[in-house]
Amino acid sequence: GESVGLHLPTLSVQEGDNSIINCAYSNSASDYFIWYKQESGKGPQFIIDIRSNMDKRQGQRVTVLLNKTVKHLSLQIAATQPGDSAVYFCAENMERGSYIPTFGRGTSLIVHP
């Protein structure tokens, strides 16, 4: 079946560096994508979303890039801070039709002070 996956299960960075978390998706019909952050012992928290009519979207210290040609999504975090340490998930949706959102495996981001 089609699925969403992540290239790296764990990413370690130094405080102040930029982080890039990648996500591959295989459902070409997906047209809406979301990044979530999950801290230990908490529920996932919405970070940023992007629709398929866009290639890039920026938030506060975060940027999401979408490459529909290769079905690839990335989350860039600028000037990574210890508080960014968490598991990051990408999720794909289809805005029309039966809605069953699919989450990727998750990447654990570890920020070293």
Next chain:
Amino acid sequence: DTAVSQTPKYLVTQMGNDKSIKCEQNLGHDTMYWYKQDSKKFLKIMFSYNNKELIINETVPNRFSPKSPDKAHLNLHINSLELGDSAVYFCASSLRLGEGAFFGQGTRLTVV
């Protein structure tokens, strides 16, 4: 005020029992969900409930059933609990179906 709250936070029970997890959202959202997160952090949607329309993930056993007394509540009932049901269950809501969701803190269910 907690946007999405679920109770209990921890639930330990024996195999074969029936249990419920409650969820309430005070955001005025139209859509609520239940997710299951396993020990490897994999998140899988179980149900979406929007305007009295229930969308079921076909892989969910029929021992699991959502109950929505009103738009702000979506409870999860589980019958005949099995060891494999042990996981963290998250309730979530979104303004409209398909949009980014707000999640509760989770209920850690342990079946012994």
